[in-house]
Amino acid sequence: MNEKKDNIPAIRHEIDSIDNQILELLKKRLSCAKQVGLLKNEGNRAKWDPLREREIYDRLLKENNDVFPTDALKSIFHEIITTCRLSQKKAEVAFLGPEATFSHLAGVKYFGHSAEYKAADTIDDVFAEVEKGRTSYGIVPVENSIEGAVFSTLDCFMNYKVQICGEVRLEISHNLVCRSGDIQDIQTVASHAQPLAQCREWLRRHLPSVPTLPVFSTGAAAQMAANNPNIGAIASSLAIKTYELQVVVKGIEDYRGNTTRFLVIGKKSPDPSGRDRTSLLIGLMDRPGALNEILTVLSEEDINLAKIESRPIKGKQWKYLFFLDMMGHIRDDKIDRGCQRLKQLCSYFEWLGSYPQADSSTDS
Numbered sequence: 069m070n071e072k073k074d075n076i077p078a079i080r081h082e083i084d085s086i087d088n089q090i091l092e093l094l095k096k097r098l099s100c101a102k103q104v105g106l107l108k109n110e111g112n113r114a115k116w117d118p119l120r121e122r123e124i125y126d127r128l129l130k131e132n133n134d135v136f137p138t139d140a141l142k143s144i145f146h147e148i149i150t151t152c153r154l155s156q157k158k159a160e161v162a163f164l165g166p167e168a169t170f171s172h173l174a175g176v177k178y179f180g181h182s183a184e185y186k187a188a189d190t191i192d193d194v195f196a197e198v199e200k201g202r203t204s205y206g207i208v209p210v211e212n213s214i215e216g217a218v219f220s221t222l223d224c225f226m227n228y229k230v231q232i233c234g235e236v237r238l239e240i241s242h243n244l245v246c247r248s249g250d251i252q253d254i255q256t257v258a259s260h261a262q263p264l265a266q267c268r269e270w271l272r273r274h275l276p277s278v279p280t281l282p283v284f285s286t287g288a289a290a291q292m293a294a295n296n297p298n299i300g301a302i303a304s305s306l307a308i309k310t311y312e313l314q315v316v317v318k319g320i321e322d323y324r325g326n327t328t329r330f331l332v333i334g335k336k337s338p339d340p341s342g343r344d345r346t347s348l349l350i351g352l353m354d355r356p357g358a359l360n361e362i363l364t365v366l367s368e369e370d371i372n373l374a375k376i377e378s379r380p381i382k383g384k385q386w387k388y389l390f391f392l393d394m395m396g397h398i399r400d401d402k403i404d405r406g407c408q409r410l411k412q413l414c415s416y417f418e419w420l421g422s423y424p425q426a427d428s429s430t431d432s
């Protein structure tokens with residue numbers, strides 16, 4: 069027993085030495101990435117190389133052989149690679165603010181902690197920031213596994229010229245929070261309309277006589293709760309820390325596996341990663357079987373349609389645009405061929421972007 073105890077300082081000494089080596093290697097890696105960045109400048113090449121990043125993860129996961137916990141390994145290397153990438157080119161990311169919203173969390177999950185984050189007041193503002201080139205990227209929610217599409221995001225694609233650069237899935241767990249952490253103090257529950265809807269049953273059962281108040285974002289609700297002891301908020305775990313709130317009840321969503329998919333928008337889609345998704349916005353010809361013609365092309369070209377969603381065109385009664393997501397990159401032969409054929413069949417055709425598919429096993 070004592071012998072074992074006495075070993076602790078020696079083992080700690082070894083851990084210190086390993087940590088120093090890791091740190092030295094991290095510095096070396098950063099310096100290599102900066103050199104690659106300079107060479108890419110000379111060749112005018114894109115800094116972000118999703119295929120290379122994918123290869124790194126795949127190789128490391130194989131090498132690891134499940135010894136180090138896989139999800140932890142992925143997130144450690146995610147932080148390392150994004151930091152190296154950002155050392156080549158800074159990225160400012162606009163998100164639906166204020167701080168600590170789920171969009172903010174999704175941004176950190178995608179870009180890591182080294183990026184600069186800029187809170188915007190509305191989803192429209194996130195698009196405008198990117199379109200005007202005031203930030204390199206924006207992050208916007210596009211669909212939730214329980215509530216479905218986020219219409220304001222889809223509508224913005226009709227009004228702003230941006231491209232989709234990536235997607236990120238975030239498993240959302242809702243917390244009821246307030247200043248004291250005591251449910252008796254809550255006289256109003258504030259949150260964004262989507263979380264309020266996602267916790268409807270729980271609220272009906274546990275706080276039947278407490279009114280709900282929809283506000284712009286979960287971050288805004290958390291801010292209100294921080295300023296008023298009688299307001300409870302439904303907010304993220306990041307909001308609890310940011311606004312120094314106490315948890316009343318964790319995980320109050322009505323269904324487990326509540327996941328939101330966010331899109332990363334920017335000016336230019338990245339090169340192929342080998343596992344990509346392509347998004348289109350199309351208008352149908354006004355003739356019978358128009359939608360069928362589109363689906364036939366996809367089937368003939370062996371294109372896997374992941375999603376189709378229609379939205380009314382504002383100011384044109386009973387006219388719709390369709391959002392299509394398919395598996396593959398615009399530079400893949402069959403997607404390119406399929407898109408050429410769709411252009412001939414559609415009254416409107418816009419390629420919204422091709423980007424690496426989110427790795428669903430890294431949801432957090």
Ligand SMILES: O=C(O)C(=O)C[C@]1(C(=O)O)C=C[C@@H](O)C=C1
Pocket residue numbers: 101104105115116117118120121124148149152153156
């Ligand atoms: O290999 C490259 O092209 C690099 O720029 C290095 C690096 C990395 O840190 O590993 C960084 C950014 C790229 O997206 C891919 C990989």
